[in-house]
Amino acid sequence: MQIIQPHYHAIARTAQDYERMAMSGVVAVAEPAFWAGFDRLYPETFIDYFRQISEFEPTRAAEYGIKHYCWVAVNPKEAENPELSHEVLKKMPEFFNKPTVLGVGEIGFHKTTKNEEEIFEAQVEQAIKYDQLILIHTPHLQDKVRGTKRTLEVLSHMNVNPERVWIDHVEEHTIREPLEAGYWVGFTLYPVTKCSPKRAVDMLEMYGHERILVNSSADWGPSDPFTLQQCVVQFRARGYSTQDAIEIFHNNPARFLGQNPKFDIKPIRLETIDEPSHNLIGN
Amino acid sequence: MQTALQVLDREYLEARCSLLELAAALDRIDRASDHEEGAGEFSDSRLELLKQAMALLSEKSHLPNRSERMLLLFSDLD
Incomplete structure (x- = not known):
């Protein structure tokens, strides 16, 4: 089955992950810009990072027949440094012209501070100005509800088209409001701290399949790109068809990301072919 | 031997995760039961x-x- 990994931090993963993903049906990954595990000091470090994910990483993925796309942004954690963030933002528009850059992300809140909000708004404004898709991170654990609510409040005062905004890492307690407001939402499958494959399928059963993306994130921390395939197996084990699975794990990301014409993977449909029998026994 | 606080630091997120999975499993049983027409309250x-x-x-x-x-x-x- 063909799968798209819509949120995948490839720079933190091995070539073996690419190989195994290719073997398990992954045809494309999209890599948001994120926190490197430490706070960077120089705008130039971000620029080189953006070069890495927009120029080098597609070549690494292509070795395994996987298409690699990316997003550029100052992540929520480092947005706490506004001076650095504004310097990076000045350089981001150059990357919007790159052939595999899909938009601005992942942006949003980490601890829901004033500094984070200033940089979040500035990045949303930039995305609107340059007609870019938007990917929004929501906080982990005890900060998630407050950060998600503030995200929606900030967006409600901005001229965004909800259909071009993906609010990620939602769970049972934060999915309803973004969906009802018309945004796309994402489930991030993590071994311990976010959503599990079973709970993701639960939410698909409760909220339907429209405007929902499922991803493994897969970064430098405890994470696993194959939680996405585990979710596919869990979904199929509950009796849903392969085409249903394709709708969620391939076609939905193709629909959302395909709003940027650079993402050229289209939704697909399984079809049986009526062929004449070639039974040669008795001939 | 680790202190109680050290153990809690190590175990908290996994315990939280286990409880969430249990809550989700019970919800799953309830939802399935709700969909069974004519069935009374599910018991086992x-x-x-x-x-x-x-x-x-x-x-x-x-x-x-x-x-x-x-x-x-x-x-x-x-």
Whole structure:
């Protein structure tokens, strides 16, 4: 089955992950810009990072027949440094012209501070100005509800088209409001701290399949790109068809990301072919 | 030996995750039951065992033996 990994931090993963993903049906990954595990000091470090994910990483993925796309942004954690963030933002528009850059992300809140909000708004404004898709991170654990609510409040005062905004890492307690407001939402499958494959399928059963993306994130921390395939197996084990699975794990990301014409993977449909029998026994 | 705080630091997120998975599993059973037409309230002896086990989690004990008592709860002892 063909799968798209819509949120995948490839720079933190091995070539073996690419190989195994290719073997398990992954045809494309999209890599948001994120926190490197430490706070960077120089705008130039971000620029080189953006070069890495927009120029080098597609070549690494292509070795395994996987298409690699990316997003550029100052992540929520480092947005706490506004001076650095504004310097990076000045350089981001150059990357919007790159052939595999899909938009601005992942942006949003980490601890829901004033500094984070200033940089979040500035990045949303930039995305609107340059007609870019938007990917929004929501906080982990005890900060998630407050950060998600503030995200929606900030967006409600901005001229965004909800259909071009993906609010990620939602769970049972934060999915309803973004969906009802018309945004796309994402489930991030993590071994311990976010959503599990079973709970993701639960939410698909409760909220339907429209405007929902499922991803493994897969970064430098405890994470696993194959939680996405585990979710596919869990979904199929509950009796849903392969085409249903394709709708969620391939076609939905193709629909959302395909709003940027650079993402050229289209939704697909399984079809049986009526062929004449070639039974040669008795001939 | 680690302090209680060190152990909690290490175990908190995994314990949180286990509780969430349990809550989601019970929700799953409830939703499936709600969809079964004409069925009354779903009951099953295994569900009762799970409820007893959950109650055991919050019991105070002079011994740290919740896991042992839970395994005995799930055992055929007759």
